[in-house]
Amino acid sequence: MNLQNVTKWCRHFSEGRINVHDEQRAGRPSVISDALLQRTEEAIRANRRLKLKEMHQIIPKVSMTTLYEVVTVKLGYRKLCARWVPKMLTEEHKKKRLGFALDFLTRYAEAGDEFLDHIVTGDETWVYHHTPESKQQSMQWCHSNSP
Numbered sequence: 001m002n003l004q005n006v007t008k009w010c011r012h013f014s015e016g017r018i019n020v021h022d023e024q025r026a027g028r029p030s031v032i033s034d035a036l037l038q039r040t041e042e043a044i045r046a047n048r049r050l051k052l053k054e055m056h057q058i059i060p061k062v063s064m065t066t067l068y069e070v071v072t073v074k075l076g077y078r079k080l081c082a083r084w085v086p087k088m089l090t091e092e093h094k095k096k097r098l099g100f101a102l103d104f105l106t107r108y109a110e111a112g113d114e115f116l117d118h119i120v121t122g123d124e125t126w127v128y129h130h131t132p133e134s135k136q137q138s139m140q141w142c143h144s145n146s147p
Helices: 003-014 034-046 052-058 064-074 091-111
Strands: 077-080 140-143
Touching (some): 034 052, 052 064, 064 077
Antiparallel strands (some): 077 140
16 A cells, blocks of 8 residues: 555544445445345246346346346356256156066066066157257256255
């Protein structure tokens, strides 16, 4: 700090100032308000895959830079990519599989190795024509304190 700033701060403290932080002063008001925070939070909760461009169309009076600051800094969200989740079986499916396995074991005990030639295995998953999303398209907003 130069000598001029040191003398200025000494004068401020001798006049009774006790805090080194800036005080509120007149200037350009902040665009970020409680209403903007609430509106942005509602938009993200309605659609977690909302992109900043789409959010800018919902809230057009605010720049994309400000929206990015609101979402990431003020609200604490970050983007995460969707991942493939392994197929989870219900209790009913597990019971059916167990029943079929027991049936196969008893039939194998009766017929021997010839029985294995007649078993056709497969998955019951039906796959429709679907073009998967790219990693960028599958990203969604998630709060910073969520896992």
